Amino acid sequence: MYVVACIKQVPDTTQVQIDPVTNTLVRDGIPFIVNPYDTHALEESLRMKARYGFKAAALSMGPPNTEATLRKALALGVDEAILCSDRAFGGADTLSTSNVLAAAIRKLAQEDEVGIVFCGKQTIDGDTAQVGPGIAIRLGFSQLTLVDRIEHLDFLSKKIRVRRKLEGRYEIVEAKLPAMITVVRELNRPRYPTVPMRLKAAKAEVKVWDNNELKLDPNSVGLKGSPTWVSRIFSPQRAAGEIIGDGMGDPAGTARLLLEKLVASDMLAV
Amino acid sequence: MQPDPVIFTPLLAAACAIFAWSCYRRFSLVAVGAAEDRFSSLPERLQGMFEFAFLQKRVVSRPFGVNHLFIFWSFLILAVANTEFLVAGVFPAARLSAVLPQALYLPLVFVFDVVSLCALTAVAIALVRRAVAPPYEGARTGEAFGILSMIGTLMLAYFGLHAAEIALGAEGAAQSMPVSRALSSLLSGEGGETLKSVAQVSWWLHAGVLLFFLNYLPYSKHMHILAAIPNCFFKGLDAPNTQPREEFVEGNVYGAGSIDRFTWKDLFDSFSCTECGRCEKSCPAASTGKPLNPRLVMHDIKVNLLANGDLLQRGGEPTVPVIGDAEGSIRPDALWSCTSCGACLAACPVFIEQMPKITKMRRHLVQMEADFPEELLNLFENMEQRSNPWGIAPGERGKWAGGRDVRQFEAGKTEYLYFVGCAGSFDSRSKQVTLAMTRIMEAAGVSFGILGKEEKCCGDSLRRLGNEYLFDKMARENVAQFQEKGVTKVVTQCPHCFTTLKNDYRQYGLELEVIPHAEFIESLLAQGKLKLDHHEKKGGNIVFHDSCYLGRHNGVYEAPRTVIAQATGSAPAEMERNRENSFCCGAGGGRMWMEEHLGERINLNRVNEALAGKPSTICTTCPYCMTMMEDGLKDRSNGGTNVKDIAELVAEGLKA
Ligand SMILES: Cc1cc2nc3c(=O)[nH]c(=O)nc-3n(C[C@H](O)[C@H](O)[C@@H](O)COP(=O)(O)OP(=O)(O)OC[C@H]3O[C@@H](n4cnc5c(N)ncnc54)[C@H](O)[C@@H]3O)c2cc1C
Ligand code: SF4
Ligand code: SF4
Numbered sequence: 001m002y003v004v005a006c007i008k009q010v011p012d013t014t015q016v017q018i019d020p021v022t023n024t025l026v027r028d029g030i031p032f033i034v035n036p037y038d039t040h041a042l043e044e045s046l047r048m049k050a051r052y053g054f055k056a057a058a059l060s061m062g063p064p065n066t067e068a069t070l071r072k073a074l075a076l077g078v079d080e081a082i083l084c085s086d087r088a089f090g091g092a093d094t095l096s097t098s099n100v101l102a103a104a105i106r107k108l109a110q111e112d113e114v115g116i117v118f119c120g121k122q123t124i125d126g127d128t129a130q131v132g133p134g135i136a137i138r139l140g141f142s143q144l145t146l147v148d149r150i151e152h153l154d155f156l157s158k159k160i161r162v163r164r165k166l167e168g169r170y171e172i173v174e175a176k177l178p179a180m181i182t183v184v185r186e187l188n189r190p191r192y193p194t195v196p197m198r199l200k201a202a203k204a205e206v207k208v209w210d211n212n213e214l215k216l217d218p219n220s221v222g223l224k225g226s227p228t229w230v231s232r233i234f235s236p237q238r239a240a241g242e243i244i245g246d247g248m249g250d251p252a253g254t255a256r257l258l259l260e261k262l263v264a265s266d267m268l269a270v
Numbered sequence: 271m272q273p274d275p276v277i278f279t280p281l282l283a284a285a286c287a288i289f290a291w292s293c294y295r296r297f298s299l300v301a302v303g304a305a306e307d308r309f310s311s312l313p314e315r316l317q318g319m320f321e322f323a324f325l326q327k328r329v330v331s332r333p334f335g336v337n338h339l340f341i342f343w344s345f346l347i348l349a350v351a352n353t354e355f356l357v358a359g360v361f362p363a364a365r366l367s368a369v370l371p372q373a374l375y376l377p378l379v380f381v382f383d384v385v386s387l388c389a390l391t392a393v394a395i396a397l398v399r400r401a402v403a404p405p406y407e408g409a410r411t412g413e414a415f416g417i418l419s420m421i422g423t424l425m426l427a428y429f430g431l432h433a434a435e436i437a438l439g440a441e442g443a444a445q446s447m448p449v450s451r452a453l454s455s456l457l458s459g460e461g462g463e464t465l466k467s468v469a470q471v472s473w474w475l476h477a478g479v480l481l482f483f484l485n486y487l488p489y490s491k492h493m494h495i496l497a498a499i500p501n502c503f504f505k506g507l508d509a510p511n512t513q514p515r516e517e518f519v520e521g522n523v524y525g526a527g528s529i530d531r532f533t534w535k536d537l538f539d540s541f542s543c544t545e546c547g548r549c550e551k552s553c554p555a556a557s558t559g560k561p562l563n564p565r566l567v568m569h570d571i572k573v574n575l576l577a578n579g580d581l582l583q584r585g586g587e588p589t590v591p592v593i594g595d596a597e598g599s600i601r602p603d604a605l606w607s608c609t610s611c612g613a614c615l616a617a618c619p620v621f622i623e624q625m626p627k628i629t630k631m632r633r634h635l636v637q638m639e640a641d642f643p644e645e646l647l648n649l650f651e652n653m654e655q656r657s658n659p660w661g662i663a664p665g666e667r668g669k670w671a672g673g674r675d676v677r678q679f680e681a682g683k684t685e686y687l688y689f690v691g692c693a694g695s696f697d698s699r700s701k702q703v704t705l706a707m708t709r710i711m712e713a714a715g716v717s718f719g720i721l722g723k724e725e726k727c728c729g730d731s732l733r734r735l736g737n738e739y740l741f742d743k744m745a746r747e748n749v750a751q752f753q754e755k756g757v758t759k760v761v762t763q764c765p766h767c768f769t770t771l772k773n774d775y776r777q778y779g780l781e782l783e784v785i786p787h788a789e790f791i792e793s794l795l796a797q798g799k800l801k802l803d804h805h806e807k808k809g810g811n812i813v814f815h816d817s818c819y820l821g822r823h824n825g826v827y828e829a830p831r832t833v834i835a836q837a838t839g840s841a842p843a844e845m846e847r848n849r850e851n852s853f854c855c856g857a858g859g860g861r862m863w864m865e866e867h868l869g870e871r872i873n874l875n876r877v878n879e880a881l882a883g884k885p886s887t888i889c890t891t892c893p894y895c896m897t898m899m900e901d902g903l904k905d906r907s908n909g910g911t912n913v914k915d916i917a918e919l920v921a922e923g924l925k926a
Contacts (some may be wrong), residue, residue, distance in 0.1 A: 012655060012663075033655060192647055195637040195739045199520045 001115040002108055003054040005045040005078070006101055006135070007038040009062050009069040010125045034069050037120025040183045043190040044150070045118050046077050052153070054115065055079045057108060061089055061100050067206050074201035075193035082108070086210035091223030094126070098134025100221055103214040105139060116160070117180045121146055132182040142175035148186040273473065278359040285481040292488040293496065296541065299579035306533035308504040315503050318621075323502040328619040332548060334399055335619075337392050341421070344389035345495075351382045351428075352480060359477060367442065376446040383432070383447040390425040393418050406547035406565075414545075417492055423479050429453050430472030434465045494544040498620040501542035504535055505621035509773040511610055511823055513626050516633070516738050525633025525736060528588045529574045532627065539622040540572035549614035549624055554854040555607040559869025562607035564614040564624035566600075571627065573598035593631055603868070605631050606643055610734045610859030611818040616850050632736025646735065649863040654740055657726040658692040659863060668722035670694065670701040676708060679719030681756030686718040686785075689771065691764040692727050693893030699900065700893040706921035707763050707787055713924050714799035718761065724751065730766035733774060735860035745770075749778045763787040763917060765819035765892045766858075772824070786820055788830040788891050788916055795836050802837055802923040812919070813885040814842035815876070815899065816852035817892035830891050830916050837920045843883050853879065857894035877902030881911060888913045 011030045034042070042058060049056040058073035060066050061084040070081035084100050092100070105114055117139075119132035129145075136143035148165040151172060158177040163170050165184050193201070211221065219225055244261070245254040262268045309315075321327050326342060329335040354366050367375055397418050404410050432450035435441040437457040444451055457465060487493060516524050526532050547565055555562040570592075577598050578588035590598045593605070605628055614624040635641045652661030668676075670690070679687045688711065693700040711718050729744035752775075760782050762768040772784035785793075794800050812834060820826045827849045834842040847853045856872030866872070877899060880888045888903075890896045890913060899913045 031655060189644065189647070192636075192640040192642075192650060194640045195518065195524055196520070196522075198739065199518060203520070 001052075001054050001113050002057055002111075003045045003048045004057045004059055004105055004108065004114055004117045005038065005042040005073070006117065006119045006131070007042055007058055007060050007069060007073060008035045008120070008123050008131075009033075009060065009066045010035045010123055013124050032065070032069065034072060035120050035123045035125075037122060037124075037183060037185065039190040040185055040187050041118035041120050041181075042073055042076060042078070043188045044181075044183060045116075046191070047188065048116065048153075049077070049079070052155075055112065057082060059101060059104055059108075060084070061092070061097060061104075063090070064208075067208075070206045071201050071204070072193070074204045074206070075198045076191060077197060081204070081206045083206055083208045084210075084214065085208055086221075088211050088218055088222045088224075091226060092221065093226035093228035094128050094130035094134055095227060096221045096225035097131050098138060099216060099225060100214065101131065102135045102138035103216050104209060105135065107209065107214060113178075115177050115179075117141065117178070119180065119182045121182050121184050129182070132180055136180035139178070139180070142177070142179040144173060144175055144179055145182045146184055147181050148184050150187075272358065272362045273470075273477075275360050275362060278477070281477075281481065282356060282360060285485060289484045289488070292485065296488050296493065299575055299583070300534045300537040300541070302530045302575070302579055302582040303532050303534035303537040304530070306535050308535050311507055314507060315505075318505055319499060319503040322505070322619070322621065323499040326619070328621075332617075332619075334396070334405075337395050337399075340388055340392040341396070344385045344392065347381065347385050348389065350378075355476065356480070376443055379443045380446040380448070383449045386425050386428050387449045390422060390429075393422045393425070397422070406550055409545070409547060413490055417483075417486075417490065420479050420483050420486075424476060424483070427472045427476035427479065431469055431476060433457055434469035434472060438462065438465045438469065491543065491545045493541050494620065497538060497542035498544065501538060501620050501622070504538065506623055506626075509769065509823060510612055510615045510623060510626060511629070511734065511769070512773040512777065513629055513733075515742065515777050518739060518742065524637040524738065525635070526592065526627070526630035527634035527638055529571070529578050529590075529592050530582050530588065531592075531634070532571070532630065536623070536627055536630075537571070537575055539624075539627075540568050540575060542620050543568040543572070543622055544620060545569070546619060548617040548619065549622075552613035552617040552851065552853075554609055554611055554613065554856060554872045554875070555604075555869075558872050558875055560604070560607035561601055561868065562604040562628075567604070567624055567627060568622060570598050570600050593635065600631060602635060602641070605635065606864065607861075607868070608859050609818070609854045609856055609861045609872070611854035612822040613818070613851075613854065616822050629734065629736055632734075633738050634736070636736040637739055642735070643864050645864050646860070649731065649735075649860070650737055650740060653727060653729070653732055653737075653744070657744065658696060659727065659731060660692070660696055662696050664726075665723055667695045667725050668720065670696075670704050671708070671720075672705075674705075674708065676722075677719040678722055679755060679757065681758075684717050684719035685759060686716060687752075687755075687757045687760045688718045688720050689728075689760050689762050689767055690720060690725060691762065691767040691893070693897075694763055695725065697893060697897070699896060700915075703763060703893065703896070703915040703917050706915065706917040707761075709921045709924060710791060710794070710800065710917060711761075713801075714794045716794070716799075721751075721755075726751070728767045728770040730770045730774075731860040731863060733770070734858065745775060745778055749775055749780045752780060752782065757782065759783045759785070761785050761787060761790050763893075763915070765817045765824070766894070769819045769823055786824075786826055786829075786891070788820065788833055789826060791833050791917065791920055792829040795833065800920070801925040802920070803925050811886040812838060812842045812889050813845060813880050813883055813887070814848070814889045815845065815855070815880060815895055816848055817890065817895050818852065818854050818858055820891050821852055822850055830889070833916055834889055834919060837916075837923050842889060843885060845879050845883070847879065855890075855892075855895040855898035857898045862894050862897070871902070871905075873898035873902035874905060877906060881906065885911055887911065887919075889916055889919060890914070891916050 009032045012033045045056045048054050056078040057080040058070055058078045059082045060070055064085055066083055070083055074081050082104060084104050089100055105117060108114055117135060122129035132145065133143055144162050146164045146166060147162045149163040151161040151163055153160050159174055160177055160179055161172060161174040163172050165186060245257055247254045326339045329338050357364050400410060400414055429450055432441060432447055433453035434457060436444045436451055436454035487495060545565060549564040550556045553564050574590050574592050577590045582588060593600055593602060595601055608625060608628045610625055612625060649659055652659055656662065656664055677684055690704055694704040726748055727744060728748065729741040733741040760771055762771065762784060765786060768784055768786045771782055814831060814834060831842055853876050854872060855876055888899050888911060890899060896913055896915060903911060903913065
């Protein structure tokens with residue numbers, strides 16, 4: 001049985017800046033990282049591999065340089081790394097991304113049954129949180145989002161019970177396998193690659209699947225298959241702050257000043 | 271008073287044979303270790319052996335060391351007497367008196383007699399000391415008392431024999447034996463038979479203890495009698511925390527995860543340990559209640575070798591793990607407690623290298639097991655992704671300069687590369703030090719440039735934490751950048767950058783002239799390039815804290831003191847533990863990035879020591895020390911003591 005982790009390569013957002021003129025992301029020279037939530041998806045797939053003997057596969061759609069991201073997954077211990085890469089896949093929105101990833105999982109299932117697909121809760125660049133659910137719908141998998149704990153897994157009855165972390169409460173849900181699970185950070189603590197694994201991964205094969213292999217309708221992938229267009233990206237304007245006084249030297253005076261300002265700006269009900 | 275050689279000869283032969291066999295068994299075990307060259311630079315090695323093994327320079331530097339020096343030299347001198355004694359037991363005619371002229375023989379006998387008394391006294395002192403004020407908790411072992419008693423008994427038997435012989439009139443050299451003669455007067459009333467019995471019993475006691483001692487040696491901590499002298503010969507000649515590189519190719523294993531992954535010298539170290547406890551007393555981890563004790567690290571390595579050695583020699587796999595909880599294994603939390611301060615190395619009288627072994631085991635944990643304290647995951651990823659420990663965007667480096675126009679380094683146009691380092695670039699407190707340093711260099715008209723955005727972390731913490739793989743990657747990148755840019759002279763303000771650029775990068779074929787800021791400022795002052803106003807006379811109120819990486823690891827002790835004296839008009843106050851005996855702030859060895867859950871906080875221990883003299887300022891030369899001292903002060907309601915870097919002290923005094 002396969003357990004699949006979908007991992008996306010994202011720009012290291014601490015280093016992303018927005019070009020003030022074109023209003024687009026300045027990506028030049030910005031290093032890529034594995035989407036942080038996806039490292040937890042990957043970790044959980046590796047734990048399942050260790051615990052139940054599943055085969056772990058890492059799956060990503062992206063340009064050829066995404067291979068580096070998949071090598072990291074290999075260094076952590078996945079058995080297979082698959083990159084869906086084709087010029088035709090470029091410019092995808094969540095819809096066409098889901099089409100490609102679902103098709104890849106279907107293809108993988110021809111080799112062996114796919115039991116669980118793990119995705120991150122969302123990405124740190126696109127932030128839509130739609131791709132996981134999109135995959136689930138296309139494959140007809142149970143959809144379990146925002147999972148922070150796997151409570152129980154039963155192969156015989158093909159059932160999984162998980163805890164979902166919602167705002168202010170938890171929800172325990174049971175569903176049938178196969179399932180697509182999106183994960184939050186609390187689920188686990190990702191591992192670190194050992195050096196022998198890194199060296200092995202450097203030489204391991206990353207399978208590249210293009211559309212000749214996935215055989216999707218060209219109109220359902222990439223830009224053509226994307227009804228969404230991002231028209232403008234910008235940082236919301238924020239008024240410049242003000243540093244108030246010398247809190248160490250004159251705490252009482254500073255506190256008074258602060259209070260005056262807060263009252264004056266109507267932030268405190270007096 | 272010779273016994274019958276027919277009885278003694280087989281006894282002696284058996285004792286010698288067993289001794290030789292024991293020594294062979296034990297010492298051949300070190301061959302399970304990996305190869306390491308410790309034979310280079312012979313003259314330097316011989317000199318070290320002479321100074322430290324024979325003159326015992328380090329031994330005498332701590333309490334009761336002189337006492338040990340006496341025992342050691344008595345031992346050497348009496349070895350001649352004892353050899354004669356044993357030989358004569360087999361060949362009664364083969365005596366020194368028969369071969370040496372009287373003019374040589376009589377003084378020699380005199381020396382033996384007096385030295386025996388010295389030895390007896392020294393042993394008595396050692397016994398009392400161990401009973402009353404042992405060097406460390408748990409030092410009152412039966413073994414320690416047993417050995418001292420044995421040496422004492424040897425001396426008493428020596429005197430018993432000679433006193434009886436003198437009383438019997440059978441000692442021709444009696445006039446050269448003041449001590450034995452004085453004792454013989456106590457026996458003057460005894461009859462001939464009694465005297466003969468005293469002589470006989472003394473002889474056998476002497477022989478028995480001698481042969482037993484010989485055969486007990488290889489199985490006790492007193493194996494150091496055999497191993498310590500060669501261990502001083504084999505001592506490390508490189509900077510102790512600059513450890514060998516590892517080669518990253520498939521099929522290799524990394525670090526020391528089992529006893530045979532140490533080198534033969536590492537294993538030989540374990541046989542040389544005298545269990546004196548000096549390392550433990552100086553260790554900031556051991557002395558603040560952490561699970562690490564460098565003495566026990568050596569002990570456990572020895573126990574492990576003895577447990578696994580046989581098996582390994584027969585080509586088997588070791589059964590006792592070197593990292594673990596049992597005796598003969600070292601606990602991971604002990605390994606992670608080390609600050610790599612080097613106090614253990616500096617304290618050890620026989621040059622055992624405790625800390626490098628800890629790093630080797632860390633290398634195993636990180637690189638083979640990916641098993642390390644949780645906090646380090648972030649550090650490792652930040653280093654790999656963003657080349658700084660905080661994970662701040664590399665583009666932010668260089669922003670410390672604010673509006674200031676600081677030049678980029680360019681070979682030919684700027685003389686020095688000012689390597690600011692991660693703390694100096696990103697840590698808000700250390701950025702002030704960077705600005706102070708910049709003001710100083712500008713005031714002195716130094717031609718310098720920075721790397722700005724292109725600067726990368728030197729990788730110090732990674733290397734000390736055992737992540738050699740990442741360190742290697744970063745070192746290569748840095749070395750390539752320095753070479754490409756034609757950097758030859760570097761000024762640093764962080765002792766960790768300093769040691770890494772200077773010592774570690776040399777392993778990558780990069781020879782730089784790296785100057786720590788304390789020395790650089792010192793030379794600017796010496797050349798009269800800085801005009802200072804020091805009428806404030808703050809000196810004396812400033813206490814100086816030695817950074818381990820500047821001091822112990824690189825021997826820079828005086829430059830910062832000279833600079834403080836010149837900047838403030840008087841020499842800094844000293845803490846009780848200073849210079850090579852300085853006490854770590856707690857942040858080295860990657861501890862900066864870990865929580866300190868166990869025991870007393872190291873920085874508090876040090877801050878308390880600093881505050882004892884009620885200073886106005888604790889002066890540091892390292893960004894980590896700065897952080898640790900400031901944090902420590904926050905926890906103490908102190909009377910307005912602050913922490914300043916040496917560059918800040920100087921910059922404050924710059925004449926406008
Ligand atoms: C700033 C920005 C804004 C965008 N806005 C929109 C928008 O409003 N609407 C829209 O349709 N598209 C948008 N896109 C495009 C969209 O982000 C990506 O094209 C889409 O492929 C993935 O969506 P996501 O990043 O939001 O992923 P999410 O749906 O947030 O990702 C959830 C999980 O799905 C998996 N996953 C997502 N992408 C991949 C992949 N390529 N390979 C493997 N696994 C993956 C990961 O496990 C991930 O954690 C935007 C892109 C950017 C950079
Ligand atoms: S290097 Fe310092 S902390 Fe580490 S064992 Fe030695 S004395 Fe202790
Ligand atoms: S390692 Fe050195 S300092 Fe420590 S107990 Fe042994 S001999 Fe003494």
